[in-house]
Amino acid sequence: MSLFKGSEGISEIEIHEPPLRKARTRYPLLRNLKRDKYLLILFLPCLLYYLLFKYAPIFGIVIAFKDYNLFQGIMASEWVGFKYFKQFFESKDFFPVIRNTFLLGFYKLLFGFPAPIILALLINEMRNAFFKRFVQTVSYLPHFISNVIVAGIVVMFLSPSGGIINEILAALGLEKITFMVEADWFRTIYVASDIWQHIGWGTIIYLAALASVDPQLYEASRIDGANRWKQTLHVTLPGIAPAIVIILILDIGKVLEIGFEKVFLLATPATYSIADIISTYVYRVGLTNANYSYATAIDLFTGLISFVFILSANWISRKISDNSLW
Template identity: 50%
Template sequence: MRWRAIKKELSHNKWLYIMFLPVFIWFILFAYWPMYGLVIAFQKYNVVKGISGSDWVGLKYFKQFFADPYFFRLIRNTLLVNIYGLIFGFPVPIILALCFNEIRNLLFKKISQTISYLPYFISTVVVCGMALTFFSPSVGIINVILGKFGIESIYFFQDPAYFRTLYVLLGIWQGAGFSAIIYIAALSGISPDLYEAAKIDGANRWQQIRYITLPSLVPTIIVMLLLNLGGMLNTDFAKIILLYNPAIYETADVLNTYVYRLGLKESNYSYATAVGLFQGVVGFILVYGANYISRKVNKTSLW
C-alpha cells in the first residue's frame, strides 16, 4: 500500500519532482558527497597518499586546536560578530517589512523595495572596496566629514576597536533588504478580514500591528532565528578576508579565516578540517537545542 501511495504521488506531481531533480543532484554532489573528506580531520593527511593511504591519528588535531593559544580569541571573535549581528541586524529586515507593508502608494512602495534589495546583488569585493574607500584616513568621505568638524582622521581598518562595528553595519546594509522578502511574503498571507475586524473594533494602525501583524509573523521569525543560530560559528568569510589585516587580528581573526590560513596558506589540511568539523558540530547542536526548546515552548520548529 505504501509503495502504491508513493507511486501515485510521483505520478501526480512528476513535473515538480523533475524540476527538483537538479537541486537534489547538486546537493548530493557538492554538499553530501564531499562530507567523506571529513575523515581527514582524524588523519595526518598526505596529498600523495590520499585519504585512503594517510596515517590515522585520531583526535590529535582536535586536542591541538583546543590547546592552541589563539583558541579563545577565535571563539570570542566569531561569537561576538555573530551575536552583534543577531542583536542589531536580525530585527532590521522585520522592521523594513513592516514599513513596506504600511506604504499605500504602490509606486513608492516598489521603488523603496527595489532600492533596499540592490545592495544584496553587489559583489562582496565591490562592497569591501567601497568600505575601504569611504573609511580611508586620507580621502575617505567619512574622515573628510569628520575633518570639517575639526576631528582628526581615524584609521578605521587599522584599529581593532572599529572592526566589529563596521562588519555588522556592512552586513546589515547589504542583506537587510533581501532578507525582508521573507517577512513581506509572510505578511501577504495574513487575512485582510483580521484587519477589517480590528478596524470595526476601533483599533488604530499601531494596535493592528501589535495584535495582528506581529503575532502572525512569530512563526517566521522563530524559523529564521533558528537558522541564524546554526551559523553562530560561521562568518562572512570573503568579507572578513577582504577587510582585515594583521593589525586588527585581535578582533577580526575568526575561525573561518584561521582555517583559511592553516589549510590553504600553510597546507595543514588535517588541522583545518578538524576546526571546520568543530564548527559544524557546534552549529548542529545549537540548531537542534534551539529547535527543541522552541517546539516545547512555542509549538513552532523546523522539524
C-alpha cells in the same frame, strides 16, 4: 454472464468486463513522477548542487581523524584519532578565535536579525505602490553584489583621504577616523555592511508572511480603536511569528559560521586581534600550510557546535511556543 431471451428461447451470452486498472494503485510512485516530471526537472539542478557540494564532501570528514597525506590518499593515510582536535584545543589561539567568531556572530544576530523584520513592516505600511516597489528593488540589489565589491565600497567610503564618511566628519568639525586600522571599529563595520547588503533579501520571507495575515483582523482591531502601532503589535507581529521563529532558529545555528570572504578582505594586520575568526584561522594555519587534517578538524568542531546551537534553539522554542522546526 447474463441471460438473453430471443425468438428461439433463452440463451446465455458471455460478457467480458474490462480488467481493472491496477497500475494506479500498484505503482503510485511512477504515476507521481510522471505527473510532476516538469517540476522535478526544475528541481534537478538544485538537487545536483546539494549532492555534489554538500553531501558528497561529507566523506572527507574522515581526514580530521587521519594524518592526511596528499600522495597516499585518504584511505592509506595514518589514523591518528583526535590528535588534531587536541592540537586545536591546546593552541594559544583557541580562545581568541572562538571569542572573536562568537562575538561577531552574536552582534550580527543581535542587530542583523530584526533589521529585515523592521524593514518589512515599514514597507508593508507604505500606501504608494510605485514607491513601495522602488524601495523593495533598491533594498534587494546589494544582495547580488559580490563581497569583493562590497569590501571595496566599504574601504573607499571609510578612507581617511577622500572617504565620504570622513569628509562628513571633517565638514562637521570633527577629527577624521582611520576606521580600517582601528580594531575597535572592525565589528561595527562588518555588521553594518552585512546589514546593508542583506537586509532587503531578508524581507522577502517576512513580506510573504505579511501577505497571509487576514485583513479582517485589521478591520476588527480598527473597530476596537487600535491605532497603527497597536495593530502592528497585536495583529501583524503575531501573524508572522511562525516565520520569525523559524528564521531565528536557523540564524542561531549560523552564529559560528561567519563568512570568510568579507572578513578576510576587511581585516588588516592592525585588526587581527579582533578580526581573526575560525574561517580565517583555518585558511591561514590549515590551508596555507597544507595541514588539511587540522583544517578539517576545526571545521568539523565548528559544525558540531552549530548543530548543538540549532538543537538547543529548537528545543527552547518548542517549550515556550508552538513554533519549531520539528
